[in-house]
Amino acid sequence: MHLELPKMRLHSLKDFTKHYLMIVLSILTALGLEAWIERSHHAHAAATASRQIRLEIETNLSDVRTSIKANQTLIAPLRELDEAVSQDIRAGATAAVVNEHIRARRASFKLSINWPTFASQAWDVAVANQSASWMDDGDLRRYSTAYADLRDASNWLTHDSIILLNAPGMAALRARIDLDAPVDPLEFVTVLRQMINTSQEIQSHLQQLEGHLVHALAQDEAGAAHG
Template sequence: MHFEVPKAKKFKEFGGEYVMIVISILTALALEQGFEAMHHRHLAHEASAKMNAELRRTIKEVDAALEHNEKKRQQLHQARDQLLAGIRAKTDDAELMQRFKKEWAEMMRLDLDTPTLHREAWEAAVANQAVTWLPREALENYAGAYGAIRDTSTYTYSGALMFLDAPRLLDIFSKAEMGTATPQEIYQLAARMVAAYDNLDNNLASLNKVLKTVVAENDSGHAGKSGS
């Protein structure tokens, strides 16, 4: 910033030039703050657009996973229930294992869809501090959405794997191929698989409900600003 030292000899002229210098300095500072505020608003708007797009993409992928898993989940429930009915009816083990090979083995093939839960846009907005310039309500919405994504990634996926017990699953399928597995072992395996699908899908459905609410609230907020 550059300014000249007043050259006037009279006090009145000096005072006038001094006032002009002060006004120039204040104007320059105001312009600088204005440009900075504009830059911050641009960062916040850009971050918001990217996060909204990312959340919509995650919602779409979770919806697809839920649709895929639901078909498999229904098959697993059917196989488990039919097997349990046979066990309770004291059907011969050999007959039940024949039905497993012909009817239930394909239904019990593990095909669990675990969609990627994206956080890249949020992490970028945190890194460049764009989130600090978001309106408080929008920031709380995004923080809630991405917090739910983090928790689902951490606990839900690990929980599904815990229900499955992969080594045990492989052991029973191996025994079934060798002809040494029992209907009771197959039922226990089916119960584990059903629990894994139920746990995963219930949590994914809850997550999507949160994400859809946040996106809808952000859209309504943007629409309100556009109309004002």
Template sequence: MQIDVPSQPASSLKAFGLQYVMIVLGILTALGTEQVVLTLRHQSSGEAAQHEIEAELRANLEDIRSTVRSNIERHKPMYALRDELAREIQAGTPNATIQERIITPSKGSLTLRLSLATFRHEAWDVSVANQSVAYIAAPVLHQYAAVYADQRDYHGIIYANAHALVSSSRYTDVKTDVDIGNVVPQELLRVLNQHLFAVELTQGNLRGLEAKLAKVLSVPSEFDVGTTPAARAAAAR
């Protein structure tokens, strides 16, 4: 900011007062102009950051939705096998018959193919690093921060559930028995139930995160299926 002062001293008190007022007005005008420019620059920086963040969140939202749909399709054969095994076991069908009629033709349904979403966070990280998030409205910024935190926690929750619920060694043993035609149907049913329960928990976590992202982006949730355990289990299938 540069203020030009008079080159000649004031010839009277009135002239001095006029020069003083002009200098003050010049300073205030320059400060005001500088503040307006700075405010506009900050506003533009905040709007650009918000645009990049929302584009990233929309990509993550679509990733969640495609992952949920993929898991539904991939596990339909496993659900069908589980349900058929349960019916035959309850009906008292001999194990050898179950092996021949159900298990042997369904070997391809036993592959573990659970998809997990991968969330991008580069736009958020850059905005935090260059401090442009400071120029996003506080309520919106709080929503962004919360949903990015949920995304960071997602994989930890999924892996913790999988580790607690699914025994890979047990699954491998049962899968080997299936391949050689010597599996106990009841044991296979237990392993299927174990795995599918982990699938349902994963799907439920994905749906919950999808709902949060949809709310932040002001779009409808694709999986609004209710909150009861039965509804969540049916939706996972």
């Protein structure tokens, strides 16, 4: 901040008082203007960051919904295979007959999961340049919660999603089926249902995440309406 003070001779206390008040007023005006400019800059940065974050959350939500829809299609053959083999076992079919039906549906015996890659660049930038700190507290709380949910979901997929799946057993059965070697029907159904349960658990996490993201965006819309 720079002030250019007027050059003039002071002939009386009244002149001095006027000159002093003019200096104080100039300083206060300059400080107020500087604070207003800084607040305007922060408000603009926060609004820009908020729009970018919202678009990023909407993109993540769209990807989550795409994965949910894809997984509904991917899990259907596993359920149909389980129903067919289970019906054979309940009906007392021989292992040879069950194996014949398994081989006929061998293409269905695979675990396929669609999981989106979550974007967080807009949030990371807002945190890095501190524009997030100038956002409305309610917006900031919703956004931070949404990105925490995205991180938690990704961490769960990496570390815990297949904890109940016997991957070596699944691979062994896949090899035997591909080689037309007989498999134990009960062992097959056990591994098959592990695959189904794993798919359903992943689908459940995606659906929960969808709800969290929808809630964050809905709250944002409500706040905008009240504003």
